[in-house]
Amino acid sequence: MKKILFFALMSFTIGSSAQDTIVRRDNEVILGKVMEIRSFDIVYKKFDRQDGPSITLRKDYISQINYQDGKSEDYSQFGVVDEPQKKRTLAETKDYIVKTINEYGYERDSNTRKLKATFEGELLRLVVMNKKYTEAVNDGWLYDFSTAAKFHRVSKRPNNVGLLNIWVGEVVNEKKMKTDEVKLIIEIHDHAAAEQLRLAFMHLRDLQKAAKPQVEQF
Missing domain, CATH: 2.30.29 (PH-domain like)
Structure with missing residues (x-):
C-alpha cells in the first residue's frame, strides 16, 4: 500500500507545487485548493476548476493532505468525533x-x-x-x-x-x-x-x- 501511495504521489510531482494534494484512503490523489477545514470534513476546489463549485469531503475518507507550502496533515487515523x-x-x-x-x-x-x-x-x-x-x-x-x-x-x-x-x-x-x-x-x-x-x-x-x-x- 505504501508503494502504491508513493507512486501515486510521484506521478503528480510535476506541476503540483502550486496546489494542495489530497490523498484519499483508497489512494486516489486529488489536486486542488483546500478552502476550509471543518470538524468532520473539508471543503476544496479542484485545481483545474478554481471558479467551479466547492466540494465537501469527509475527513474519514482522507489519508493525508499535503499543502502547497510544504506542510502536511495526517488524517489516516481520523474518526468521527463522538x-x-x-x-x-x-x-x-x-x-x-x-x-x-x-x-x-x-x-x-x-x-x-x-x-x-x-x-x-x-x-x-x-x-x-x-x-x-x-x-x-x-x-x-x-x-x-x-x-x-x-x-x-x-x-x-x-x-x-x-x-x-x-x-x-x-x-x-x-x-x-x-x-x-x-x-x-x-x-x-x-x-x-x-x-x-x-x-x-x-x-x-x-x-x-x-x-x-x-x-x-x-
Whole structure:
C-alpha cells in the first residue's frame, strides 16, 4: 500500500507545487485548493476548476493532505468525533472553550501569566493576566471564529505543552467591527486539552456559521 501511495504521489510531482494534494484512503490523489477545514470534513476546489463549485469531503475518507507550502496533515487515523461532543449546543461549546482556556491557557512562552477567555456575544476575547491572576495586563484581542479558515494540527512541545495554530478573523477596529485574518497561536499546558480545544473551536465555527442567515437559493 505504501508503494502504491508513493507512486501515486510521484506521478503528480510535476506541476503540483502550486496546489494542495489530497490523498484519499483508497489512494486516489486529488489536486486542488483546500478552502476550509471543518470538524468532520473539508471543503476544496479542484485545481483545474478554481471558479467551479466547492466540494465537501469527509475527513474519514482522507489519508493525508499535503499543502502547497510544504506542510502536511495526517488524517489516516481520523474518526468521527463522538456523538456527545457533536451534539453540544452553542452555549455549551462556548462554556467548554472558556473553561479549558482559563484552566490550561498561558501567554506564549510563559509559565506564570495565564490567559483569560470570555465571550462578548459571538466574539471570543483573550486577555493576558498578571502572575497572581487578579487583573489583566492588557485589553486583549477579539476573535470571530465564524470566519476561521484553517485549523492546523496541535504542535507538540516539551513538558506536555500543545500549541494551537488557527487562521481566524481578529477584530482590529472594534467601532467598525473590522476584522483581519491572522494566525492565532494559543499555548495550552496540557496536550490532550489542546486537542479537545481544537475540536471545540471547529465545532464553534460550524455552529456559528449555521446560525447566520442563509441566502435563499435561486
